[in-house]
Amino acid sequence: MRFKSVSILYPAFFSMLLAGCATVKTDRQVYVSPVRTLTPDSTSSVQVDVTVHVPEKAFSRRSRLIVVPQLMQHDRMLAELTPVVLDAPIYQKKMERRKELEDYHDPYTPWAQGVEHNRAYDLVYRERVFVPDSISAGQIVAVLSADGCGSCGVVDTIDVAYISNLPNLIEPKKSLQLNWIEPEFVIRPKVMKGRGEALLQFVINRYDINLSLGRNREEMNRMLGTLQTIVNDSLATLNSVSIYGMASADGPFAFNTTLSRNRANSARKWLENQLNINLEDNIRFSIGSRPEGWLPVLEAMRADRHPDTLQVKNILDKYNAENDDVAERYIRRLACWPDIRAKYLQKDRKVEYEYTYTIKSFTTDEELLSFYVTRPDAFNEEELLRVSTLKQTPEEKKEVYQTILHYFPESQVAANNLAVLYLREDNPDAAEAVLDRLKSYSPELLNTRAAVYVYRNEQEKAIELLREETELPEARYNLALLKARMRQLDEAYALIRGYKDVNAAVIALSVGQNDEAGRVMEECEEVSPLAEYVRALVSARKEDEPGLWKHLRPAVVEPKFRLRAVTEPDFRPYRMEEEFQELTNGGGNHE
Numbered sequence: 001m002r003f004k005s006v007s008i009l010y011p012a013f014f015s016m017l018l019a020g021c022a023t024v025k026t027d028r029q030v031y032v033s034p035v036r037t038l039t040p041d042s043t044s045s046v047q048v049d050v051t052v053h054v055p056e057k058a059f060s061r062r063s064r065l066i067v068v069p070q071l072m073q074h075d076r077m078l079a080e081l082t083p084v085v086l087d088a089p090i091y092q093k094k095m096e097r098r099k100e101l102e103d104y105h106d107p108y109t110p111w112a113q114g115v116e117h118n119r120a121y122d123l124v125y126r127e128r129v130f131v132p133d134s135i136s137a138g139q140i141v142a143v144l145s146a147d148g149c150g151s152c153g154v155v156d157t158i159d160v161a162y163i164s165n166l167p168n169l170i171e172p173k174k175s176l177q178l179n180w181i182e183p184e185f186v187i188r189p190k191v192m193k194g195r196g197e198a199l200l201q202f203v204i205n206r207y208d209i210n211l212s213l214g215r216n217r218e219e220m221n222r223m224l225g226t227l228q229t230i231v232n233d234s235l236a237t238l239n240s241v242s243i244y245g246m247a248s249a250d251g252p253f254a255f256n257t258t259l260s261r262n263r264a265n266s267a268r269k270w271l272e273n274q275l276n277i278n279l280e281d282n283i284r285f286s287i288g289s290r291p292e293g294w295l296p297v298l299e300a301m302r303a304d305r306h307p308d309t310l311q312v313k314n315i316l317d318k319y320n321a322e323n324d325d326v327a328e329r330y331i332r333r334l335a336c337w338p339d340i341r342a343k344y345l346q347k348d349r350k351v352e353y354e355y356t357y358t359i360k361s362f363t364t365d366e367e368l369l370s371f372y373v374t375r376p377d378a379f380n381e382e383e384l385l386r387v388s389t390l391k392q393t394p395e396e397k398k399e400v401y402q403t404i405l406h407y408f409p410e411s412q413v414a415a416n417n418l419a420v421l422y423l424r425e426d427n428p429d430a431a432e433a434v435l436d437r438l439k440s441y442s443p444e445l446l447n448t449r450a451a452v453y454v455y456r457n458e459q460e461k462a463i464e465l466l467r468e469e470t471e472l473p474e475a476r477y478n479l480a481l482l483k484a485r486m487r488q489l490d491e492a493y494a495l496i497r498g499y500k501d502v503n504a505a506v507i508a509l510s511v512g513q514n515d516e517a518g519r520v521m522e523e524c525e526e527v528s529p530l531a532e533y534v535r536a537l538v539s540a541r542k543e544d545e546p547g548l549w550k551h552l553r554p555a556v557v558e559p560k561f562r563l564r565a566v567t568e569p570d571f572r573p574y575r576m577e578e579e580f581q582e583l584t585n586g587g588g589n590h591e
Contacts, residue, residue: 030054030067030144030158032125037162037569039510040131042487047128048140048161052084054121059146061088061117064095066108066145069160071129073138074567081127081140083108088117131163133485136560137567138163162569166510166537167484167492169530170503175481176451177474178420179444181413183385190359190380191239198223198267198351207245207262209270220267223353224274230357231275235371235378239356243268244290246350250341253323260349261289267351290352293324294331300344308336365390372400381408388414394421405437412442419448428455443472450478459486470495480507500524502531505538514541529558533565540570549579556583 031053038046052067059065067084070077085108087095092114098104106112115121129140140160198219200209211217230236245260245267247253264287271277272285294316301309311334319326331337359378362368365386371378372387379387381404388400398421404414415434422431432452435445446465453462463482469475480495484507493511496504500523508517518538524531533555539547548571556562565571566584574580 030058030065030142030156032142032158032160035159035161037164039164039166039489040487043130044133044487045128045130046161046163047126048081049126050124050160052121052123052125052142054086054123056118056120059086059088059117062090062094063088063117064091064108064112064145064147066147067142068145069125069127069140069142071131071138071140071163073135074563078132078135078138079130081129083111084123084125085112086115086121087112089114131165133165133168135163135165136168136564137165137569139567139569162572164510164569166506167487167489169506169534170481170484172454172478172481172485175503176454177447177477178423178451179416179447179472179474180420181416181444182389183382183413185386185389186382187361187363188380188382190361191356192359193354193356194226195352195354196223196226197353200263200267200349200351202263202349205259207259207266209263209266220270223267223351224271227271227275227355230355233359233378235360235375237358238284239358240284240286241268241271241353241355242286242288243271244288244352244354246290246292246352250328250345253325256324257289261287263349264288264351267353292350294327297340297344301340304343306336306339308334308339311336312340376403377407379407381411381414384408385411385413388417394424397421405434409437410439412438412440412445416442416445416448419452423448423451423455426455428452431455443469443475447472447475447478450475454478454482480504484510502526502528502534505534509534509537509541514538518542527554529555529561533561536565537568537570540574545574548574549583552580552583 032050033053034050038048040046048069054065065084065086069081069083071079071081092112095104095106095112099106131138139162142158142160144156144158200216200219201214202208203210203213209216209220211220227238227241230238243264245262245264247256247260268285268287277284294312298309298312298316301312312331315327315330319330331340334340359380362371362379362383368379368383368387369390372384376384384400384404384407388397388404391397391400398418401414401418401421404411405418408414415438419431419434422428422434431448435441435449435452438445441449446469450462450465453459453465459482463479463486466475466479466482470479476495477499480492480499481503483489483492483495484503489507489510492507493513496507497516500520502521502524505517505520505524508514508520517534521531521535521538532551535551536548536555539545539551552565552571556565562584565580566575571580
C-alpha cells in the first residue's frame with residue numbers, strides 16, 4: 001500500500017502544542033508492539049505489521065483518538081500513513097450533528113470507527129510502506145491526538161518501527177571490480193603473410209610480358225611496389241614469394257598448364273631484376289600453375305542470366321572428376337559456344353602471388369619504447385601491449401591502446417583496458433564506443449560492459465549480463481553489489497560470501513549474519529570512515545560498547561556518517577549516552 005496523505009493533521013499538531021493543550025496521562029499511554037527494525041525489500045518497501053494497544057480511558061467519552069503513523073528521517077516527515085481513528089459515543093453524535101447543521105466535512109470519515117472509551121482495544125495495523133532509496137536510516141512513529149472539540153487536541157508520539165537501510169552504504173560505481181588485464185609479454189617471430197594478383201594481357205600462346213599491352217605496366221608495378229616496400233624496410237626480411245600463372249579454360253589442359261607456368265616465370269624474372277635480388281636469394285622465389293577451369297565461365301554466365309547456363313553446369317557436374325579437356329569437348333558442342341568464346345572467356349590472364357616476410361622482434365624495453373615512437377606499424381599486438389605496461393600515466397596508456405586498436409581492431413585486452421580507463425574518468429559513453437567496435441566478448445569484457453550500464457544507472461541491463469558470468473570473480477562480486485542495492489539481499493549474500501571487504505560485511509549485516517560480518521571486518525584492512533562505521537555497527541550488534549566508541553569516533557569525522565548515526569537503529573541504545581551525543585553533535589573531532 002502506498003502512502004495516504006492526511007495533510008490537515010500534521011500542521012495542526014504544532015498549533016495545539018503552542019496553545020498549551022494537556023498531554024496524555026502516562027498510565028493511559030497508547031503503545032505499539034512489536035517495535036521491530038525493518039529493512040526495505042526488493043520493492044523498496046517495508047511491511048508494518050503491529051498491534052496498537054489502546055488502554056481503557058485513553059481518551060474521554062467526548063473525544064476522538066487519532067493515531068497517524070509517519071515515516072520520518074531525522075526531524076523531517078517524509079509521508080503520513082493510513083491513520084487509526086477511534087470515536088467515543090458522544091463525540092460520534094456530536095460530529096454527526098455538526099455535519100448536518102454546518103455541512104461540516106470530516107477528513108477522517110473513511111477511517112473513523114465508533115468505540116467505548118472505557119474499554120481497552122488491541123487493533124491490528126498492517127501497512128506496506130515505500131521507503132525512498134535516499135533514506136539511510138529512519139523510523140516510523142505514530143503521532144497521537146485526542147481531539148475533543150475539533151479544533152483543540154492532545155499530542156504525543158510513540159515508536160512504531162525503525163528503518164535500517166544498510167545496503168545504501170554500498171556505492172556500486174565506486175566499488176565495482178573492473179578487470180584490468182595485465183598481458184604476459186611473449187617474444188615470438190613476427191612472420192607476416194600477404195597475397196595479391198596482377199591482371200595481365202599476353203599475345204596468344206605467348207608467355208613473355210609486354211609492358212605496352214593494356215595495363216600490364218601498372219599491374220606489374222603494383223606488384224613490384226608491394227614487394228619493394230618489404231625489401232627496403234630495414235626491419236623486415238622477405239622470406240618467400242610464390243607466383244602462380246592462371247591457365248585459360250579453353251585449349252588443351254597440358255598446354256595451358258605449361259603456358260601459365262611460363263608466364264609466372266616471366267613475372268618472377270622481371271621482379272628479380274627490378275628488386276635487384278642477389279643470386280643466393282633466388283631460392284625465395286617459386287613458381288607454379290593454377291588452372292582456372294570452367295567455373296569462372298559458369299559464374300559469368302550465371303551473373304549474366306544466360307539461358308544456357310544450366311547446360312554448362314550439367315556438363316561440369318558430370319565431368320567434375322576429369323580434367324578441363326573433357327568438359328571443354330562437350331561445351332564446345334553447345335549451340336552457345338560462340339557466345340561463351342566471345343563474352344565469357346577471360347581476356348586477361350591472372351598472375352597470383354603470395355609472399356611471407358619476417359619483421360624484427362623487439363626484445364628489450366628500450367627497443368620497444370624507442371621504435372614505438374617511429375615504427376608502431378612494425379609491432380605485433382604483444383609488443384604494443386608491452387609498451388602500454390611501460391607507460392606511466394593514464395593518458396599515455398590510452399594513446400597506446402588507441403594505437404593497438406588501430407592496427408589490431410579485435411584486441412580484447414586493449415579494448416577492455418581502454419574502456420576501464422574511460423570509466424575511471426566517469427566517461428561511460430567513450431567506454432561503450434570502444435566496446436561496440438568488437439565482434440566478440442570475453443567474460444572480462446562483458447564485466448566491463450556491465451560496468452558501463454552501472455555508470456548509466458541501468459542496473460537491470462548490468463544484472464542481465466553479469467548473471468551469466470558468475471564464474472568470473474569480479475562479475476560475481478559486482479552482481480552481488482547490484483542485488484544488494486536492489487534489496488535482493490539473500491541472493492546478494494549468497495554471491496558475496498567469501499569476499500573480505502566492507503561491502504561483504506554490509507551485506508552480511510543486512511541479512512543478520514553478524515558473526516560473519518565481524519569476521520570479515522577483522523580480516524579487512526581498510527580504515528576509511530566507511531569501514532570504521534561498519535565496524536561500529538558490528539560492535540553495536542555484539543553489544544561491545546568499547547568497540548562501538550573506538551570505531552564510531554573515526555567514522556563520524558565524515559559528516560554523512562555523523563548525520564546517519566543519529567537515526568541508525570543499531571545505535572538507538574546509546575543515543576542518550578553523553579559520548580554518543582558528543583560525537584554526533586561535534587563530528588568526532590574530540591580527543
